[in-house]
Amino acid sequence: MDKKLxxxxxxxxxxxxxxxxxxENSDVRILVDCGLTQxxxxxxxxxxxxxxxxxxxxxxxxxxxTHAHIDHIGRVPKLVKDGFSGKIISTPxxxxxxxxxxxxxxxxxxxxxxxxxxxxxxEKKDVEGALSIWETLNYHTxxxxxxxFSVILKDAGHILGSAMICLTERESGNKxxxxxxxxxxxxxxxxxxxxxxxxxYLIMESTYGDRNHESKDLRLSKLKEVLTTIIQRKGxxxxxxxxLEKTQVLLHEMNHLIExxxxxxxxxFFDSPLGIRLTDIYAKQFKNFNEKVQARILAGxxxxxxxxxxxxYSKLESKQIYKVPGPKVIIASSGMSSGGRIIWHxxxxxxxxxxxxxxxxxxxxxxxxxxxxxxxxEVKIEGxxxxxxxxxxxVSGYSSHKDSDGLVDFVSKSAPTLKKVFTVMGEPKAxxxxxxxxxxxxxVEAVHPREGQIVELE
Ligand SMILES: [Zn+2]
Numbered sequence: 001m002d003k004k005l006x007x008x009x010x011x012x013x014x015x016x017x018x019x020x021x022x023x024e025n026s027d028v029r030i031l032v033d034c035g036l037t038q039x040x041x042x043x044x045x046x047x048x049x050x051x052x053x054x055x056x057x058x059x060x061x062x063x064x065x066t067h068a069h070i071d072h073i074g075r076v077p078k079l080v081k082d083g084f085s086g087k088i089i090s091t092p093x094x095x096x097x098x099x100x101x102x103x104x105x106x107x108x109x110x111x112x113x114x115x116x117x118x119x120x121x122x123e124k125k126d127v128e129g130a131l132s133i134w135e136t137l138n139y140h141t142x143x144x145x146x147x148x149f150s151v152i153l154k155d156a157g158h159i160l161g162s163a164m165i166c167l168t169e170r171e172s173g174n175k176x177x178x179x180x181x182x183x184x185x186x187x188x189x190x191x192x193x194x195x196x197x198x199x200x201y202l203i204m205e206s207t208y209g210d211r212n213h214e215s216k217d218l219r220l221s222k223l224k225e226v227l228t229t230i231i232q233r234k235g236x237x238x239x240x241x242x243x244l245e246k247t248q249v250l251l252h253e254m255n256h257l258i259e260x261x262x263x264x265x266x267x268x269f270f271d272s273p274l275g276i277r278l279t280d281i282y283a284k285q286f287k288n289f290n291e292k293v294q295a296r297i298l299a300g301x302x303x304x305x306x307x308x309x310x311x312x313y314s315k316l317e318s319k320q321i322y323k324v325p326g327p328k329v330i331i332a333s334s335g336m337s338s339g340g341r342i343i344w345h346x347x348x349x350x351x352x353x354x355x356x357x358x359x360x361x362x363x364x365x366x367x368x369x370x371x372x373x374x375x376x377x378e379v380k381i382e383g384x385x386x387x388x389x390x391x392x393x394x395v396s397g398y399s400s401h402k403d404s405d406g407l408v409d410f411v412s413k414s415a416p417t418l419k420k421v422f423t424v425m426g427e428p429k430a431x432x433x434x435x436x437x438x439x440x441x442x443x444v445e446a447v448h449p450r451e452g453q454i455v456e457l458e
Contacts (some may be wrong), residue, residue: 003027004455007176007203007422009146011037013451014206016427017071018048021178021424022055023167028146029055031063032165032178035075036105039086048119049075050054054452057084065090065182067162068097069244074105077126080133086360088134091153092297093161093288095136095280096246102127102273105170134270139163144170157183157193158400160282161247164196175417175456179204181425182402184213188249189282191290193402199414201457204407206426206448209434212403219397220253226358226393227254227263231327235354238390240342240369242335243275245400246361248282250331251304252293258306269321271312271332271341279304322348326355335361337368346372349390350379356391360398405435412442419458421446 005025011018018037023030037048057079063086066072075097076088080393090098106124113120132179137143137153144150153163158181165178174353177199185192196202198438232235251270257263268313270276283304286297295301318341321330330349350356351371363370371379373394378387402410411421421438423431423446431454438446 003170003171005174006065007201008055009064009422009424009449009451009455010034010450012071012133013050013424014158014426014431015425017423018075019066019072019076019180019425021203022060023176024029024251025148027148030081030145030167031060032349033066033072033180033232034063035069035071035078038071045118047121049078049294053082054080059081059254060084061086064151064165064178066156066165067159068094068101069159069181070101070105072180073098073102075121077102077106077122077130080130081122081126085133088130088145089137089151090134091139091163092136092283093285094129094163094294095134097159097161097278098134099127099131100221100274100277100281101244102130108245120383123345133343154194154196155191156180157185157187157190159183159190160248160285160288161327163399164194166196166199172458174200176201176457177203179410181205181207181400182407184216184402184406185292186400187400188252188287189286189293193410195413196410197413198417200417200419201419202411202414202418204421204422205401205409206407206423206431206434207401207402208399209423209426209430210404210406210407211430213399214396216397218394220256222395223253223358224257224262225258226356227329229391230329230356231264231266234326235352235390236326236349237329237355238342238345238349238357239331240335240337240357241272241327241331241333242361243272243274243333244278246335246398247272247275247331247333248279248304249398250360250398251279254309255301255303256304258308259306260299265306265308266327266329267324268306268309268329268331269312269324270309271318271321271330271345275331276311277315277331289297319344322401333442336363336370337372337381342369346379347368347381347384347386351387351389353389353391357392358393358395360395404434404437408437408441411438411444415442415444418444420444422455423448
C-alpha cells in the first residue's frame with residue numbers, strides 16, 4: 001500500500017440501501033456507514049447481508065456513522081462479530097437511536113432466523129459489543145484521527161442526529177465529505193441542512209436524484225381533510241408508518257391540528273413499541289430541533305402528545321383496540337405493511353368501506369402497501385385473503401430526503417472547489433440523472449460509481 005488516498009465503493013452504490021464506503025491510505029482505513037441491504041429478509045439463506053465483508057473487518061480503524069436509519073447501521077453488529085475492533089463514531093443522538101434500532105433488529109433477526117433454522121446474522125450480545133466501542137462526537141468539534149486526518153460532523157437535517165462526515169487530509173489539503181442522507185429542508189422538526197462550501201470531493205446521496213417532490217404546503221391541509229372525512233363518518237383510519245422520523249413528524253402535525261382545534265379530539269392509538277421508544281428519545285431533544293419547534297417546546301407544548309393519544313405497548317393491548325368504536329385513528333408500523341402490528345389492523349379494518357388507510361411514505365414494489373395503494377381489491381396478508389373496501393388516501397410531501405433541485409442546490413455551494421462528485425445511494429436512474437444534472441447545471445465533474453469500484457483521489 002502506498003500513501004495514495006483511495007475510495008472504495010461497496011454496497012449503497014446504484015441502490016438506496018446498504019450504505020458502506022471505505023476511504024484509505026497506507027496509514028488509516030476509514031469506513032463510512034455499514035447498512036443493511038433491504039428488500040431481502042433475514043431468514044433467507046441468500047440474503048446479501050449474510051455475505052462476508054469485501055474487506056477484513058480487523059483491518060479497519062474507524063467506522064463513522066452518518067445516521068441511525070437501518071440501511072446505514074444495520075450491519076454494524078455483524079462487522080463487530082466478524083472482527084472489527086476499531087472505533088465507531090457518531091453524534092451522541094445517533095448512538096442513542098442506533099442502540100434502540102439495533103436492539104429491535106437483533107430481536108427480529110433472532111426470531112426469524114430461529115424459525116428458519118438459520119444462524120442469526122447477529123444477536124443482542126453483538127449489539128452490546130458494538131456499543132462498547134461506539135464513541136460520540138458533537139457537531140462542529142474537530143477530532144484528529146492521526147497526523148494525516150481530522151474530521152468534523154455537520155448537521156445533515158435528515159433525521160435527529162444525522163450528520164455529514166467532513167474529513168480533511170492534511171498533506172494534500174483535500175476535504176472529503178460523505179453526506180449520508182440529506183434532509184428535505186425546511187422540515188417540520190429538523191434544522192436546515194448545513195451548507196458545505198469548500199469540499200473537494202463529495203460522496204452524496206441521490207435517492208430522489210431524478211425527481212422533485214410535491215409541494216409541502218399541501219401536506220397539512222390534506223392530512224386535515226382525510227382526518228375530517230373519517231371522523232365525520234365514524235370510521236377507523238389506519239396510518240402505516242416507519243418508526244423513525246415519519247412517526248414523529250406525523251405526531252407533531254396531529255398535535256398541531258388537534259390542539260389548534262382544527263379537528264375534533266378522537267382516540268388515536270399509537271400502536272408501535274419501537275416508535276414509542278424512539279419518540280421518547282425525540283421528546284428529550286431540544287437543541288437539535290429547528291427554532292420554530294424549540295419555541296413551541298419553550299411555550300410548554302409536548303409536541304408529540306395531544307388529548308386522547310393512547311400508547312399501546314403489549315400485543316394484548318393492541319388486539320383490544322378493535323373494541324373501541326370509531327371514529328378512531330391507528331398509527332402502527334411497518335410503513336409498507338410488510339410486517340409489524342399494522343397487518344393485523346389491516347385484516348380487521350380493510351374489508352369495511354367506512355374505514356380508510358392513509359399512506360404517507362413510499363411503498364416499494366412487491367409490498368402489500370404498494371398493492372393496496374395501487375387499488376388491489378384483495379390482498380394476501382399472512383396467507384389470508386383480505387378484501388380491500390376501505391378508502392385509500394396518499395399524502396405525499398413527507399419525504400425526509402432532498403429532491404433533485406435540492407441536491408443540485410446543495411452541491412452548487414461547493415462548486416468552485418469541487419474536484420469530483422460521486423453520486424451514490426440511489427437507484428441507477430436517479431444516480432445517473434443527478435450526475436448528469438450536476439455536470440450540465442454546475443459544470444462540475446460528477447460520476448456515478450459502480451459497486452466494487454475503487455477510485456484514487458488526487
Ligand atoms: Zn436515512
